[in-house]
Amino acid sequence: MDISTLFTQAACKWPQALAIKDLRSQRELTFAELNHALDDFGAGLEELGVGKGERVALLADTSLDYLLADYGCMAHGRVRVPLDPSLAPSELLAQIKDAGARVLLFGTGHSRVAATLIEQGVVCLALDEVRVQRPADAPARDAQARTGLASLNYTGGTTGAPKAVMHTHASLCAVLQNIVMARAALPGDVLLNVRPLWPIAAVALLAHLLSGGQLTLVERFEASTFVSQLQQHRAAFSSLVPTQLLRVLREPSLAEPDLSTLKSIDIGAAAIAPSVLDDACQLFGPRLSVLYGMTEAPWTCYLSAAHMGQLRRNGESAEGLVGRPVFAAGLRIDRPDDQGMGEIMLAGPQLMAGYWQQPELSANVLQDGWLRSGDLGRIRADGHLQVMGRSKEIIRSGGKSIQPGEVIECLLAHPQVADAHVFGLADLEWGERVCAAVVLKPGTEACGEQLQSHCQQLLSRFKVPRQVYFVATLPRSHYGKIQLNRLLEQLG
Template identity: 65%
Template sequence: MDISTLLGQAASKWPAAPALHEPASGRRLTFAQLDQALTAFGQALDGLGVEPGARVALLADASVDYLIADYGCMACGRVRVPLDPALSLGELLAQWQDAGAVLLLFSPAYQALAGQLQAQGVHCHPLASLTRVAPSALPARPAQPAQALASLNYTGGTTGAPKAVMHRHASLCGVLQNIVMARAALPGDVLLNVRPLWPIAAVAVLAHLLSGGEVVLGGRFDSRQFVYSLRQYRVAYSSLVPTQLLRLLRECGSAPVELPAFKSLDIGAAALTGDVLEGSFSLFSGRIAVLYGMTEAPWSCYLPAAQMAALRADGESAEGVVGRSLFAVAVKIDRADEQGIGEILLAGPQLMAGYWQQPELTATVLCDGWLRTGDLGQVRPDGLLEVRGRCKDIIRSGGKSVQPGEVEQALASHGAVREAHVLGMPDLEWGEQVCAVVVLEPGAQVTAEGLQAHCRALLSRHKVPKHVYFLDELPRSHYGKVQRNRLMAVLATAAC
């Protein structure tokens, strides 16, 4: 199966049904109109001399034009290369060159940045000029080979050399099948998108369309507008990244809101910790679903809202629980310790083909059909997968291993602590020292010695932080991960 065929089938099933709605511009497309726009986009690329198989970079925010280009590249035999507009000029240029892209399509918001890239030799073209709906019927598009490259997705933040995950039509179809089966959306259900669509989120939006649902493109996330939009458009599904969820809770609080059409909010497992989990579960009256995956293996496990609610009704916090593997996905725990905790390995059709032009790196994470996720976890007696941290974050101190998550939980149980991040710092005698960076609740006061005493009552001696640092906030990426390089720079500045 391929992306072109799936989109064509959706247009045949629901030709007159609404597919895309962009309130900011008033633009609406039916499934038939969307399908024709994708074909017209391919013809426009033909007119620009962009050959089949060529890489086309996208520099734009979530919009109807963006999705036409994103899906149009894949449906018409080109390779989508979505770029993060927040990257610096140098980082964007490095990704462009690494991909060997032949064209960069940009929206008006990034015209100045596109001009700078063009001055560096990048072939840039306005996105909107290629995304018009065809005035008359166009012939059906041909199917694409299942093993043809469909997407390059750059990951790894803003440090180091570019690293692009390769997805073929076959693997993306595996991802789409997982999402359609897990979410179980019905034709006519509305999904509100307020997320950036790079590097892989556009695929989750596509899965909703392939269920016959309507997608409302809500523009950039506004914490004061979000709940109102859920009501206004009678939204059934939405998804937030960690930074958005935190802003929403700070703006709206956690009192339950009345949303009669709402079914669930999809949240990545990394976002649901402590107060965030409690607040979001309360705000949405239990309609919280958890997904687990990564760009290399999107949507591999899922915990539906009903199962999340059942766990919490049984007295569990459900923190770290990410549900069961989806459809053809396999999960196993490698080199488990006495508690059953080890590295999570994934297999299945949703796996990436590898890293673009990096066979050595690919070989370190893809082994005999299994993806080494770098995550620590365990399969519980009830069969649910529980994520417990990152392998590379394990601290080796004096010959003993310390899992940062365990220390973070101990710190977070102190009433004055809002957030805690635990890491290992080099030490000549011990190899690494356990250190903690803590964000306090507003107005709260506690000393480093007080937190160390609190931990000694809960943890083995070697797990108690040797140093505790206090910050106003932890430096995080858009997806909620603490950025170690930035954190170390902040701590170095604070120590001066």
């Protein structure tokens, strides 16, 4: 199967049903209109001379035009290269050059960055300049080769040289199948999208379309209006990263919001603190689902809202639990210790084909059909995967291993602490010393000694941070992950 054929099938199944609604522009497309619009975009690429197999970089906020470009590239045999708008122009330029992108298509709001890139020799065009109306008697578009490259997804954009994950039509179709089967959306179900569409979120939205569901696009996430938007648009599904979830919980809660149509809010990408999970379940009820995967292996495990609710009714916090493998996904633990914890290994047709133009790195990560995730975890007796941190984030001090998450949770329990990150720095005597970067709540004061004393009451002595740095904010990616390189630069 390929992406192009899936769009054709959806247009045949639900031609007059509403597929996408863009709240900012108030534009709407049925499934049949969406399929025609993808062909118009393909005709625009032909007119520009962008050939099949060539890379098309995309830089835009959430919009219907973005989805038409994203899906249109794949449906017509071009390679989507979604870019993170938060990156500096120099970082974007490095990724565009690494991909060998023929053209950069940009959305409104990114014209200034595009102008900078044009000065560096990048061909840049506005998204709405690409479509050409195809003749009514034009031949149907061709199916694409299953092994053909469909997407380059850059990961680690702030940690050094560009690294792009390669996904083929076959691997993305496997991802789509995993999502459709795990989420179990029905035709007509509304998915309210408040997330940026790079690097892989647009694929998750496509899975909803392939279930006959409707996408309602919100250009930018606003914590203050998220719950009311769920009610207003009678959403059955939505998705948040942990950072967004935390911001929603900090807003004044609505008095008994009507969430009768809501089936699930998918949460993924980073660990959720137990206190945050408790508050989220109190606000949304048994409607939280957790997904596990990475750009290299999207949607590999899923903990459905029903299973999450059952675990919590049984008295479990569900901390770190991400469910069982979906459909054809494989899961094992490499070199488990006596507690069953080791590196999480992933397998299945949803795996990437490798890293773009980096065969040695690909060979190090992909071994005998298994992907080394870099995550630590264990598989419980009931088959649920419990993620326990990143192998690279483990701090080894004085011969002991320290999980940063445990120390972070302790710091967050202090009444003056709003946010925290814990990491290791090289130490001649101890190998590594435990360090913490802390954001205080507005209007409060605390010193390092106070926080160290607080930790000493709750943690073993070797886990207590030896150094505490105070910062205004922690640099995070859209997915909520700390960008350690930028944090260390910030700390000097």
